[in-house]
């Protein structure tokens with residue numbers, strides 16, 4: 001459940017609060033569906049995803065045309081029929097999923113997640129029972145099919161985002177009063193899931209959004225004449241059910257290895273943290289991923305948004321890895337299908353950085369040093385990588401490791417002096433050898449780093 005409700009809009013003549021795009025990480029909400037495998041089996045199934053550490057999120061749909069973000073229909077209260085006309089204009093002349101995949105690869109990303117259908121209801125794939133798809137409107141193209149092929153061919157893992165909720169159905173807002181509408185929305189969800197899971201070969205990842213029962217009516221209840229947000233410890237008690245168990249059963253039957261997030265009240269393989277404020281704490285028990293926009297702006301295309309600096313992007317990437325999570329970095333391609341060139345350029349710069357420093361990110365786990373003012377740490381085999389984002393003046397002094405350091409070096413070349421006497425680990429390095437963004441000190445240990453307990457780092461560091 002992730003109900004951060006703080007934007008006031010007018011709907012049906014009443015003021016309601018709607019979720020903004022930045023939501024804090026919370027637990028995944030009620031799931032009555034039992035997991036069908038042991039924790040060890042799950043770890044084996046999601047191992048590729050853990051090792052990948054870095055993926056590309058793509059928000060693309062009709063909302064790219066008005067270019068005011070993917071919530072434009074809702075936030076500007078555009079009538080369904082009017083919004084639907086955008087489909088007549090949606091003929092992306094530069095759509096080239098090979099370019100998307102090449103850009104993701106150049107960025108050092110290992111998987112891609114495309115919005116197959118967002119909250120506006122427009123499907124980028126074929127649904128024989130709906131006309132509101134890219135196949136039945138101006139584009140006459142199954143973008144999901146082309147995307148899956150291209151991403152697969154590039155050797156990347158294939159993910160799809162899907163929103164069970166659909167703003168075109170009043171039943172989403174009033175699931176009890178408008179029960180028939182809510183059930184029609186559910187029928188669409190089940191049918192479209194079936195299409196996606198059956199028609200595109202193997203899918204590696206399904207990224208649900210807005211399928212939590214507690215997200216119906218944006219997490220509120222109609223009380224008398226008003227709408228009230230439910231306190232976070234209270235759940236929807238109405239009579240509508242998404243019947244997620246049916247989808248879950250089919251999903252595990254048709255795509256047994258698929259990795260899913262927790263936004264549809266199913267046993268989650270990983271938890272979604274969302275937005276720049278939600279990096280959160282270290283957690284090596286519950287797999288998690290931070291999703292973040294590359295621009296300081298919405299997920300869908302909007303021109304003139306500031307692009308986050310290379311430094312910020314790297315800080316988020318290693319910040320996630322050091323907390324034992326992934327980063328899913330988002331671009332919203334333009335209406336013609338192109339990723340905005342300056343954004344693609346930033347992605348390539350991240351890839352250049354990863355070419356030099358990727359061994360401290362891919363296939364690592366977070367820790368053993370917990371994040372602190374100094375930065376974060378990652379580990380694999382007999383190595384601990386200290387990602388020093390801020391050098392203190394002078395030496396970096398950390399609590400000692402319960403292992404002997406055999407050697408210390410700086411990734412990319414350079415010497416780091418270390419001293420383990422006196423219950424501390426001291427590191428010294430000439431300022432000229434420090435890197436601008438992230439100085440990565442590679443510590444070679446006398447034993448495996450994985451089993452070492454986590455170590456708190458006092459804030460002075």
Ligand code: GLC
Pocket residue numbers: 020021059070071209210274291299
């Ligand atoms: C949110 C928003 C949405 C965005 C997504 C990405 O819940 O509703 O627009 O697609 O999360 O995490």
